[in-house]
Amino acid sequence: MTQKIIVDPVTRIEGHLKVEVEVDNGVVVDARCTGTMFRGLELIMQGRDPRDAQQIMIRICSVCPLAHSNAAALALDSAFGIEPPPNGRILRNLMFGSNYLQSHILHFFHLAALDYVKGPDVPPFVPRYQADYRLPDAINKAAVDRYLQALQMRRKAHEMLAIWSGRVPGMQGIVPGGATETVNAQKIIDFKFRLAELIDFVDNVYVPTVQAVAEAYADWFDIGRGPKNLLAFGGFPLEEGPDHVAKKKFFPSGVYIGGKDAPLDPDKVTEQVKYSWYADDIAKSPTEAVVKPEPTKPEAYSWLKAPRYAGHVMEVGPLARQWVMGTKEVRALGDKAFSVMGRHFARAIEASQIAHAMDEWVMQLQPGEPVATPYEIPKEERQGIGLVEGSRGALGHWHKIEGGRTAVYNAVVPTTWNCSPRDDLGQRGAVEQALLGVTVKDANNPVELVRIVRAFDPCLACAIHLMTPDKKEIAQFIVG
Amino acid sequence: MPTRLSRREFMRLCAGSAAGIAMSGLLAPYLAEAAEAGLPPVIWIQGASCTGCAVSLLNTVHPDIENVLLKIISLRYQPNVMAAAGDLAINEALFKTAAENKGKFYLVVEGAVPTGADGLFCTVGERDGKPITFTSMLAELASQAAAVLNFGTCSCFGGIPAADPNPTGCVSVPEFLKGKNITMINVPGCPPHPDWMVGTIAQVLLYGLPEVDTFGRPTMFFGRMIHDNCERRQYFDNGIFAEKFGDPGCMLQLGCKGPLAYCDASTRGWNNGVNWCVRCGGTCVGCTDPEFPNWTMYERMSELAAWPTISASADTIGLVLGAATALGIGGHLAGNVFAGRFKGKPHEEE
Numbered sequence: 001m002t003q004k005i006i007v008d009p010v011t012r013i014e015g016h017l018k019v020e021v022e023v024d025n026g027v028v029v030d031a032r033c034t035g036t037m038f039r040g041l042e043l044i045m046q047g048r049d050p051r052d053a054q055q056i057m058i059r060i061c062s063v064c065p066l067a068h069s070n071a072a073a074l075a076l077d078s079a080f081g082i083e084p085p086p087n088g089r090i091l092r093n094l095m096f097g098s099n100y101l102q103s104h105i106l107h108f109f110h111l112a113a114l115d116y117v118k119g120p121d122v123p124p125f126v127p128r129y130q131a132d133y134r135l136p137d138a139i140n141k142a143a144v145d146r147y148l149q150a151l152q153m154r155r156k157a158h159e160m161l162a163i164w165s166g167r168v169p170g171m172q173g174i175v176p177g178g179a180t181e182t183v184n185a186q187k188i189i190d191f192k193f194r195l196a197e198l199i200d201f202v203d204n205v206y207v208p209t210v211q212a213v214a215e216a217y218a219d220w221f222d223i224g225r226g227p228k229n230l231l232a233f234g235g236f237p238l239e240e241g242p243d244h245v246a247k248k249k250f251f252p253s254g255v256y257i258g259g260k261d262a263p264l265d266p267d268k269v270t271e272q273v274k275y276s277w278y279a280d281d282i283a284k285s286p287t288e289a290v291v292k293p294e295p296t297k298p299e300a301y302s303w304l305k306a307p308r309y310a311g312h313v314m315e316v317g318p319l320a321r322q323w324v325m326g327t328k329e330v331r332a333l334g335d336k337a338f339s340v341m342g343r344h345f346a347r348a349i350e351a352s353q354i355a356h357a358m359d360e361w362v363m364q365l366q367p368g369e370p371v372a373t374p375y376e377i378p379k380e381e382r383q384g385i386g387l388v389e390g391s392r393g394a395l396g397h398w399h400k401i402e403g404g405r406t407a408v409y410n411a412v413v414p415t416t417w418n419c420s421p422r423d424d425l426g427q428r429g430a431v432e433q434a435l436l437g438v439t440v441k442d443a444n445n446p447v448e449l450v451r452i453v454r455a456f457d458p459c460l461a462c463a464i465h466l467m468t469p470d471k472k473e474i475a476q477f478i479v480g
Numbered sequence: 481m482p483t484r485l486s487r488r489e490f491m492r493l494c495a496g497s498a499a500g501i502a503m504s505g506l507l508a509p510y511l512a513e514a515a516e517a518g519l520p521p522v523i524w525i526q527g528a529s530c531t532g533c534a535v536s537l538l539n540t541v542h543p544d545i546e547n548v549l550l551k552i553i554s555l556r557y558q559p560n561v562m563a564a565a566g567d568l569a570i571n572e573a574l575f576k577t578a579a580e581n582k583g584k585f586y587l588v589v590e591g592a593v594p595t596g597a598d599g600l601f602c603t604v605g606e607r608d609g610k611p612i613t614f615t616s617m618l619a620e621l622a623s624q625a626a627a628v629l630n631f632g633t634c635s636c637f638g639g640i641p642a643a644d645p646n647p648t649g650c651v652s653v654p655e656f657l658k659g660k661n662i663t664m665i666n667v668p669g670c671p672p673h674p675d676w677m678v679g680t681i682a683q684v685l686l687y688g689l690p691e692v693d694t695f696g697r698p699t700m701f702f703g704r705m706i707h708d709n710c711e712r713r714q715y716f717d718n719g720i721f722a723e724k725f726g727d728p729g730c731m732l733q734l735g736c737k738g739p740l741a742y743c744d745a746s747t748r749g750w751n752n753g754v755n756w757c758v759r760c761g762g763t764c765v766g767c768t769d770p771e772f773p774n775w776t777m778y779e780r781m782s783e784l785a786a787w788p789t790i791s792a793s794a795d796t797i798g799l800v801l802g803a804a805t806a807l808g809i810g811g812h813l814a815g816n817v818f819a820g821r822f823k824g825k826p827h828e829e830e
Contacts, residue, residue, distance in 0.1 A: 124573075
């Protein structure tokens with residue numbers, strides 16, 4: 001007997017997401033992910049001073065604004081034909097890395113952990129699903145304490161970030177050509193010693209807590225497989241050079257499809273809208289795509305588009321990065337890496353990697369040296385591209401400039417890859433695939449579904465920020 | 481038993497807090513006292529938002545977020561932190577709380593209100609098998625709340641999603657609820673400083689509604705102009721302007737909106753007082769202003785609508801705003817302009 005289970009809203013994520021599954025005798029046989037909000041930020045960029053992307057696009061999402069800040073800056077750098085001086089490159093990496101720590105800590109302890117740990121019996125920790133909370137009392141209590149400690153630590157990661165960015169969210173510290181904050185010994189040492197506290201927390205609290213939870217919930221290494229295709233754009237440039245896509249990076253770029261590793265080719269990225277609330281007749285390349293919303297389109301069920309790589313459904317995020325990077329502990333998991341716990345594990349390992357890397361990067365800063373390269377806005381047509389690894393996965397900004405103004409802006413973001421609806425061929429998105437086959441024990445308390453979804457760390461504001469539609473038709477649509 | 485602060489003392493405390501010494505921590509005992517009757521229920525909903533206001537609230541220092549959640553308010557519904565999801569969240573945590581606490585709960589709104597396509601640009605849950613639009617949820621809850629706290633420029637004024645060409649027909653919460661006789665306070669900022677949010681909650685719980693300006697903003701946080709209190713002000717007075725990022729100097733030529741922005745970021749500092757927008761060599765983008773982001777971010781201010789019926793150029797805007805508030809900036813700016821020390825680039829649009 002089949003039954004429909006709907007979770008709307010999926011909470012403890014960023015943004016507005018609905019998940020709908022069909023179960024047959026308790027086993028999920030079909031799944032749909034729906035992004036339920038549309039703002040149109042790229043449309044707002046059209047016709048503006050292209051540098052405004054640095055402020056408008058970071059507000060796609062304020063859980064990982066650094067991803068958009070870096071992608072927007074790289075797209076402008078490439079369009080303007082400039083590159084940051086070494087200090088500018090390093091400062092961008094330090095700001096971005098600090099937000100990785102903030103975001104990964106927040107994700108595990110505050111967004112995901114309450115699926116496994118029983119919180120205190122006061123709001124917002126109640127009401128909660130009745131579920132198989134398995135941690136022994138002592139460990140559960142320690143985990144709650146760590147939830148609270150982690151609140152302090154993620155805040156401190158933001159304070160560390162603000163040393164260079166002025167504030168966060170809504171940072172001012174990254175601009176085309178580099179960064180704004182000048183470098184001196186005091187700021188370096190301030191950053192370094194704050195970082196030491198974070199490194200201690202990540203290595204001695206975050207990673208061990210994930211291990212403890214993974215031990216108690218070991219069966220979750222076999223649940224939530226997904227497409228087993230992985231995509232990484234690469235992130236944290238480690239050298240100077242005019243083409244940021246080709247630079248050597250801390251997280252290398254690459255893809256893993258059908259069990260084989262291959263290099264990245266950004267031109268193979270397309271976006272499809274058959275099941276999205278947009279008119280069908282659009283170009284599929286993010287450099288050209290021009291779409292218009294159709295909120296009542298039959299058969300459509302999401303504001304997310306369906307990005308594909310050479311036609312394949314891809315997963316992005318820490319697991320994809322760590323797999324592509326060839327991290328031993330992750331590859332050693334084999335098939336078990338492609339799972340709910342595999343994703344939490346990869347994210348925790350990555351937090352440690354990036355924290356230790358920053359400890360070295362900060363010492364490469366040169367006090368007194370420039371932080372930004374001056375530039376002129378070109379009047380002729382330019383195409384900019386900014387590829388980064390957001391904390392949630394591969395992120396690309398495509399920015400076309402004409403007559404000194406933004407003509408086309410497209411951001412293809414991590415959650416659009418992971419939470420996409422079906423594509424033109426009817427292939428389910430990555431999270432939809434991961435939901436298939438899981439047993440839901442109690443339809444009124446579908447904790448299994450949210451565990452799978454949250455392991456991907458979805459960010460819906462990022463996913464639906466679109467687009468580059470035909471201006472006239474949008475106006476008409478709104479008036480109507 | 482702590483001696484209760486007077487409203488005046490509280491306002492002074494809020495307005496005068498220095499970087500790194502957040503005011504709200506000093507109030508913990510008074511808030512605990514206020515909470516004895518039971519923590520006031522708070523419902524926090526999100527429309528066309530980016531979650532930046534919620535993330536900023538998490539950055540509160542004194543009191544820290546743990547104390548806010550466990551000792552000051554009872555946060556019954558907040559999509560990013562609450563344990564519940566789906567029907568459990570919508571039926572139990574949201575609508576049941578509202579029904580049981582009619583006229584007593586505070587409604588925090590983050591994000592603008594997308595009114596286009598009958599509200600279909602933002603649905604926020606389901607009830608009886610049907611999607612709930614954000615517009616209907618807001619209208620229903622606002623009418624039952626003790627007060628509506630608009631946190632962030634989007635809910636206060638429309639903000640980023642309402643910027644031209646406003647693809648989803650976004651309006652502010654006050655615009656959406658116009659004529660409904662609902663008590664509202666605007667705490668703008670993109671995002672708002674955590675002290676502004678926690679401080680406003682404290683004010684409401686301890687002393688009632690705060691004094692607000694024309695735009696509904698508490699004057700204890702939004703009563704002073706950035707440019708008036710900027711640590712780079714001396715550069716401006718001396719006619720020293722940064723020509724590129726990383727330079728010392730006043731940031732006006734690189735697009736700073738300090739002369740139109742009202743908030744206390746320049747003295748309060750962000751993220752535990754570590755830094756703020758202009759100190760870091762960046763610019764003020766004017767994010768607490770009703771017109772944000774309807775200007776070019778990295779160009780020197782030119783023609784800008786400063787007040788609903790007044791428009792002014794960068795050269796005179798200080799005069800206009802100075803006159804509208806108090807003493808100070810007007811004379812200074814005039815002195816600079818007339819003395820010819822104001823090295824403005826010619827306006828393109830003139």
